[in-house]
Amino acid sequence: MAVLNSIQFELRDVETQMSKEFGLKASGMKDLIQLQMDNLDQFLLPAICLAVARTAGPVNNTVIALSSVLQHLYLAQHIHSMVRDQEMTDSERQYPILVGDYVFGQSFLKMCEEDLFKYVSHFVTAIKKINEGIVLRWRLKNQKMSVKDYKAVIEKEKASLTVLAARLGAEGSNLKSHHFAKFEKLGYNIGMAWAASIEPQYSFLTQEYLSKTMANINDLQETFSVQPLQELYNFIRQESGTDVYLSSNIL
Amino acid sequence: MKNHKFFKEILADLKKVEKELDKVLKVNDPVLSQTCISLLQAGGKRMRPGFTLLSGKFFDYSFEKLLPIAVALEIIHMATLVHDDVVDASLIRRGRPTLVAGWGNEVSIATGDYLLAKALEQIVKIDDNKLSAYMAKVCIDMCQGEIHQLKYSYDIEQNFKQYLYRINRKTALLISLCCKLGAMACKAHSRGIWIMSTYGHCLGIAFQIVDDILDITADPKVLGKPVGNDVRQGIITLPMIFALKDPKIAERLKELLASDQKTEDEVQEAVALIKQSDGIAKSNEIVQRYIKKGIKNLSELPDIPAKGALIELAEFVGERSY
Structure with a gap:
């Protein structure tokens, strides 16, 4: 992810942690399910968490662990979402449920092992x-x-996770609590833009929420070093196929 | 909540667990609220919280510490049942339509995941990383057991060892964990924790073998679900492993069990063949061995009423018809 320059090493750490923990004893996950994930599915949540943390300085191990747990949870949900009400073959239905539960269990174990209990309620x-x-x-x-x-649907389905990613990045890097709301707002707008970009009939909303994201970044630049957030913004724009003219002087 | 006679000793606390489950599973969403209520109303034996509370009785019993553990374990159990019903496409459980029968796959999976979040909420209250990590590991192992079961369905070459690997993960680990955590939360010494954990393991193995026997021999009305499900789904259970060794029926039974396109007549034929073999009797012998081992393990513990209850529970597991 060349575009996410400021957090590329941390993002690689998260990826390494994820791949270590995916090994299913009975069989590799790839043999059991046909998982399809694009770059946003794979990197956006940890990237939000890491980029928010990076605005305040070097990223600590807690934030890296939180990013990994977050991506585990998203992955579990993503795998479960492969099961639909429509008729499916037995294996198309059965493995995603069990593999999703397995990944969910792993995220739970990671929370225990990394002593992340104070974040569990989030x-x-x-x-x-x-x-x-x-x-x-x-x-x-x-x-x-x-x-x-x-x-209302995508706010719950997707933005709840991107809000959490931003919050964990801020809280995990010990930012003062009065800053949390601004970062959460940024996370919310990113999540809404991401969700809308997936469904063509609502893609007009993507631009609306990306503009709001840009406004959030402008707002944060008075207090924080926003370069990682700008890179995050470019990443979403690039991966969601949205070409927005950016008039901001910070880019 | 059934099984009152075994849980006499802890009945008041078990009722509090039930009340807490009611409280915890009260949710605002109109659909999730209905699915959670229907799960609660379906009842269930509440064996897992029962084991946790009874285990605590041998040590420094603290209901306050045991409550979130008991609630979390029962909710995890509920979530796995909901997801199992989607995996197996089961339409009836405990004599009632399953969630998947009424609401379909998507809502059932969401309900299971929602329940797991609720369990996690309880686990935070325990505030003990070690206990929580045990729960997480068991959740992972349970999935591995289920995945193993799927991968080896219709595989008639399975042996007793592979069967044990699977049912240990699928069922015994969670019952063992219930007993272990009950002891740990009440400051048991390491030998005490081991005893309770081993008792739970033996009972869990016996429980699953009996389940597999009942799938062949039970009266569907008493069992609350159709029999022959394992044959239908290609799950090779202990009665089948033994029956496949009977030279008089082995050839035909192999043919039937290995087929993933069985007619209902063929399912019933396979059930009849297993019944006429010594597979049921031999499986029952194994059940009795595990029950005896589990009870023997308790001998080191003090003779308090909870011990009598655990012995009766073990005997019930060996003799149950539902």
Whole structure:
């Protein structure tokens, strides 16, 4: 991820931790499920967490561990989302459930091993919200979803995780608590832009939320070194295929 | 909440656990609220919290410490049942329609994940990294057991050792953990923790073998689900492993069990063949060995009412018909 220059080494650390912990004894995960993840799926959440932490200085090991747990949780959810109500073959249905549960268990174990208990309540809140979002989308599936409803769905499904990523980056690097809200707002807008970019019928929202993200970065530059956030912004723009003219003088 | 007679000693506390489960699983979302309520109303034996509380009785019993553990373990158990029903496409459990039958795969998986978050919330209350790490490891091992089961479905070459590997992870580890954590939370000495953990392991193995026997021999009305499910799904269980060694029926049984396209008549034929072999009797012998071993382990512990309850529970597991 050349575009994420400021956090490339830390991102590699997270990747290493992830690949070490994926080894299933019975079989490799890749043999069991056909997992499809793009660059945003693979890197965005840890990148948010690391970039937020980097704005305040060097990234510590707690933030790297938190980024890894966060990505584990996202991966578990992503794997579970492969199971749909429509007819599927037995193995298409069965393995994603079990592998998702396995990854969920690993994230839980990592929280214990890395002594991350003080952050667990944040993770719990996010997991609950994601599943409320999944259920909300399910409830609305036979209706034409209004933009308001759609926003309510993706706010829970995706933005809850990006808000958490930003919060963990800030809290894990011991920033003062009065800064948390600004970073959470940044995380929220990134999450909404990310989610909207996946569904073509709502992609018009991507630009709206990317502009808000840029405004958040501008707002933060008075207090923090925002270069990592600018790189994060460019990464999302590049990977979501959104070409937005940036007039900000910080770029 | 059934099994009152075994849990007489801890009944008041077990009722508090039930009340706490009610409280914890009260959620705002309209769909998740219904799915959680239906899981609670389905009841269940509440054996896992029962084991945790009874184990604590031998040591420095502290209900306050045991409560979040008991609640977390029962919620983890509920979550795994919900996900198992999606894996197996089971439509009936405990005589009632499963979540997947009523709500489909997506809502069932979301409910299971939501429950896991609720369990995590309880685990935070325990505030003990070591205890929590044991829970996490067991969750991982349980998944490995289930994955192993899937990978080796329809494989008639499986042996007793492979079967034990699977049922240990699938069932015994969680029951063993319930007993172990009950002891650990009540400041048991290391021998005490080992005794309780081994008792739970033996009981868990016996429990699963009995489950596998009942899948062949039970009255579906009493069992609360159809019989022959394992045959249908290609899960090779202990009665089948023994029956496959009977030269009179081995050839036909192999053919039936290895086929992933069985008709209902063929399922019933396989069930009848297993019943007519000595597979059930031999499996029951193994059950009794584990029950005896589990009870023998308790001999070192003081003779308090909880010990009688654990012995009765072990005997019940060996004789149960549901």
